[in-house]
Amino acid sequence: MTSGLLPHEAEVVDRQDETPDMFSLRLRFTDPEIQTTYRFALGQFNMLCLPGLGEVPISIVSDPDDRHAIDHTIRQVGSLTRNLGRLEVGDRLGLRGPYGRGWPAETAEGTDLLIVTGGLGCAPSVSLIEYALRRRSRYGRIHIIQGVKHAHDLIWRERYSAWRQHPDVEVYLTADTGDTFWPFHVGPVTQFFERIAIDPAHCSVFLCGPEGMMRTVIQEMVRRDVPAGRIWLSMERNMHCALGSCGRCQLGPKFVCRDGPVFSYAELAPYLAHKGV
Amino acid sequence: MKVQRFLPRDRFPSLLDRLSEAGYDILGPQVRDHAIVFDTLASVDQLPLGITDEQAPGHYRLSASSSGRYFDWATGPQALKPLTFVPREPLWTSETRDDGTLVFRESPPEARPTAVIGVRACDLAALAIHDRHFLHGAVPDPHYRARRESLFLIAVNCSRSADTCFCIATGDGPRVRYGHDLALSELDDGFVVEAHTGRGRDLLDSLATTEVTLDQLQAAEAGSAQAADQQHRRLPAGSLPDQLQAAVAHPHWQDLNDRCLTCGNCTSVCPTCFCQTHVDERSLDGREAHHARQWETCFNPDHSYIHGVTIRAERPQRYRQWLTHKFGTWVEQFGRSGCVGCGRCITWCPVGIDVTEELAALCQAPDTAPGQAPDTAPGPVSGAAPDRQEPGDD
Ligand SMILES: Cc1cc2nc3c(=O)[nH]c(=O)nc-3n(C[C@H](O)[C@H](O)[C@H](O)COP(=O)(O)OP(=O)(O)OC[C@H]3O[C@@H](n4cnc5c(N)ncnc54)[C@H](O)[C@@H]3O)c2cc1C
Ligand code: SF4
Ligand code: SF4
Ligand code: FES
Numbered sequence: 263m264t265s266g267l268l269p270h271e272a273e274v275v276d277r278q279d280e281t282p283d284m285f286s287l288r289l290r291f292t293d294p295e296i297q298t299t300y301r302f303a304l305g306q307f308n309m310l311c312l313p314g315l316g317e318v319p320i321s322i323v324s325d326p327d328d329r330h331a332i333d334h335t336i337r338q339v340g341s342l343t344r345n346l347g348r349l350e351v352g353d354r355l356g357l358r359g360p361y362g363r364g365w366p367a368e369t370a371e372g373t374d375l376l377i378v379t380g381g382l383g384c385a386p387s388v389s390l391i392e393y394a395l396r397r398r399s400r401y402g403r404i405h406i407i408q409g410v411k412h413a414h415d416l417i418w419r420e421r422y423s424a425w426r427q428h429p430d431v432e433v434y435l436t437a438d439t440g441d442t443f444w445p446f447h448v449g450p451v452t453q454f455f456e457r458i459a460i461d462p463a464h465c466s467v468f469l470c471g472p473e474g475m476m477r478t479v480i481q482e483m484v485r486r487d488v489p490a491g492r493i494w495l496s497m498e499r500n501m502h503c504a505l506g507s508c509g510r511c512q513l514g515p516k517f518v519c520r521d522g523p524v525f526s527y528a529e530l531a532p533y534l535a536h537k538g539v
Numbered sequence: 540m541k542v543q544r545f546l547p548r549d550r551f552p553s554l555l556d557r558l559s560e561a562g563y564d565i566l567g568p569q570v571r572d573h574a575i576v577f578d579t580l581a582s583v584d585q586l587p588l589g590i591t592d593e594q595a596p597g598h599y600r601l602s603a604s605s606s607g608r609y610f611d612w613a614t615g616p617q618a619l620k621p622l623t624f625v626p627r628e629p630l631w632t633s634e635t636r637d638d639g640t641l642v643f644r645e646s647p648p649e650a651r652p653t654a655v656i657g658v659r660a661c662d663l664a665a666l667a668i669h670d671r672h673f674l675h676g677a678v679p680d681p682h683y684r685a686r687r688e689s690l691f692l693i694a695v696n697c698s699r700s701a702d703t704c705f706c707i708a709t710g711d712g713p714r715v716r717y718g719h720d721l722a723l724s725e726l727d728d729g730f731v732v733e734a735h736t737g738r739g740r741d742l743l744d745s746l747a748t749t750e751v752t753l754d755q756l757q758a759a760e761a762g763s764a765q766a767a768d769q770q771h772r773r774l775p776a777g778s779l780p781d782q783l784q785a786a787v788a789h790p791h792w793q794d795l796n797d798r799c800l801t802c803g804n805c806t807s808v809c810p811t812c813f814c815q816t817h818v819d820e821r822s823l824d825g826r827e828a829h830h831a832r833q834w835e836t837c838f839n840p841d842h843s844y845i846h847g848v849t850i851r852a853e854r855p856q857r858y859r860q861w862l863t864h865k866f867g868t869w870v871e872q873f874g875r876s877g878c879v880g881c882g883r884c885i886t887w888c889p890v891g892i893d894v895t896e897e898l899a900a901l902c903q904a905p906d907t908a909p910g911q912a913p914d915t916a917p918g919p920v921s922g923a924a925p926d927r928q929e930p931g932d933d
Pocket of ligand 2: 808865877879894
């Protein structure tokens with residue numbers, strides 16, 4: 263198991279371009295022993311390393327039961343993610359993980375799921391959706407609300423349609439700015455709330471994306487009497503170690519890398535109320 | 540049972556001799572660049588004999604003392620932190636082979652057995668906090684561990700406090716209680732030496748000591764009492780975590796905007812700060828890469844940078860992180876406050892900001908004068924966040 267600060271060599275076994283600035287990498291540790299003992303939970307993340315350039319935290323999007331490879335979907339935003347974007351099949355990089363506490367998929371069993379994601383890079387929500395759909399009978403109704411800034415950011419149009427094919431799954435898509443070929447909604451994710459009937463006693467709410475968006479959704483859920491302990495958020499903070507050591511990811515008393523990145527709103531409420539905490 | 544002996548002043552050099560014979564490198568306090576620093580100690584002549592320190596907010600001066608003692612000063616800018624949590628620690632090296640494959644190799648620390656003479660109760664309390672952070676988390680830190688285990692610690696009980704010391708208020712001093720191998724109480728004619736560990740006892744047994752007299756014990760106690768009496772800085776009564784959490788939007792934070800330079804001196808000298816930046820370098824031919832960690836401060840905007848957003852962009856937000864972490868959220872993380880009362884952050888603040896005064900102001904209800912809190916979010920779950928101000932916005 264790789265859990266310290268030393269990366270292990272991994273190989274790009276597949277690569278897929280998702281949008282002009284998003285891509286997916288399928289990785290495998292080159293040491294078969296590390297690959298076979300590697301286990302992760304839904305919503306955990308790895309540290310991806312390009313020697314000489316640095317390391318970045320990236321969520322795992324593949325299924326925890328898939329032992330053959332590890333999938334990551336990455337948005338090119340800065341120097342490291344751009345260089346990751348240049349990797350081709352067969353290229354090597356450093357990998358260490360998995361880290362953190364992921365989505366409480368088991369706690370949510372038997373309830374309806376409301377999954378709201380905003381912006382791009384919401385890899386954690388994709389892994390959660392795929393996970394739940396593969397285990398469809400364990401969950402009630404599934405509402406997926408995906409909002410992005412621009413219509414062209416909505417990757418995986420085929421996936422959205424595939425998700426819709428499942429029984430009792432609703433997918434709502436919206437962009438802040440539409441385009442000519444955009445058949446869906448324009449506007450904030452909140453516009454859908456009126457249409458969704460939520461049973462506060464039997465639902466689990468999962469959020470990932472801009473904190474402003476998450477706050478708005480939380481406000482609405484609290485208004486609808488969803489208990490704070492049934493609202494879950496995946497947080498992002500600066501991370502250098504992923505081990506609870508470097509102090510960079512602190513949010514109040516929490517080390518997001520170790521205590522999160524997924525938290526219940528009950529845990530975070532005091533620290534989300536104010537900016538710059 | 541406590542083992543206490545008396546080491547006459549003229550036999551003090553034999554302590555260094557025994558440590559050398561036992562294979563230790565010896566570090567001790569000495570004057571350099573007008574400050575007391577810990578460095579290699581070849582002889583007791585290098586110790587700051589007859590030197591004392593004057594400390595005040597933003598002020599540190601050495602001067603001659605009337606005592607003729609080695610340890611008649613309180614604290615220098617650093618003590619143990621740079622020895623165990625080093626300012627820059629190489630973590631691993633990687634090599635890119637011709638076929639593009641990579642090899643990663645851990646960089647083991649070169650830790651030599653080291654005896655440190657002259658650490659104080661506050662330094663040991665801070666060390667215990669770092670032990671908890673680096674050794675007793677989910678994944679013990681092998682670099683810290685190697686350095687930590689190489690140390691033999693000879694503490695000194697303070698008989699004099701600086702103006703900035705407040706270890707009484709934090710409960711960490713002035714008497715040494717734990718974490719040391721030997722503790723010295725300096726008297727005019729020698730030292731009361733107390734062994735706290737088996738190896739401390741072995742070392743003590745190898746010295747030509749005498750029985751401690753009651754007078755000597757009382758003189759040692761009187762020294763500690765004097766140090767305690769000299770302290771006048773206090774911490775606010777009641778739970779600081781609760782009060783700081785309640786003060787998150789206190790207008791007083793904005794007051795720091797005009798004073799705090801966000802230079803990070805306080806976090807550098809603070810013996811409990813542990814934040815790090817990981818840095819990467821590549822050799823010119825690109826084949827080798829080096830990964831190291833170095834000290835970081837939450838006063839650096841990069842500390843909280845995530846792509847496109849600096850979470851603590853405003854100066855008062857960064858001061859709030861420092862003070863709230865140190866005295867508030869630290870308690871939930873480590874079961875105690877992150878402050879051991881050493882006063883270093885007060886002394887070495889270039890503008891003389893005093894954490895005890897800031898805490899006192901923050902634990903007062905905001906007065907009616909309108910001030911601006913470091914955030915303008917009106918309350919819980921406000922959605923009115925401007926663009927690019929928040930994590931996840933693009
Ligand atoms: C738990 C977690 C999971 C993540 N999962 C994904 C994912 O699945 N897909 C994806 O595309 N992105 C993900 N991110 C964001 C991703 O880590 C950043 O986009 C990336 O670090 C940016 O690095 P850069 O060098 O390209 O950008 P730059 O802006 O050049 O960043 C420079 C440095 O700042 C730090 N930094 C910048 N942004 C972040 C950030 N968001 N989080 C932590 N450190 C940051 C890093 O140390 C980085 O090396 C995740 C972040 C976290 C915390
Ligand atoms: S906060 Fe200041 S007084 Fe307290 S331990 Fe740190 S440097 Fe010393
Ligand atoms: S967050 Fe600031 S106060 Fe806390 S340990 Fe890091 S540098 Fe020190
Ligand atoms: S990333 Fe280092 S403490 Fe969380």
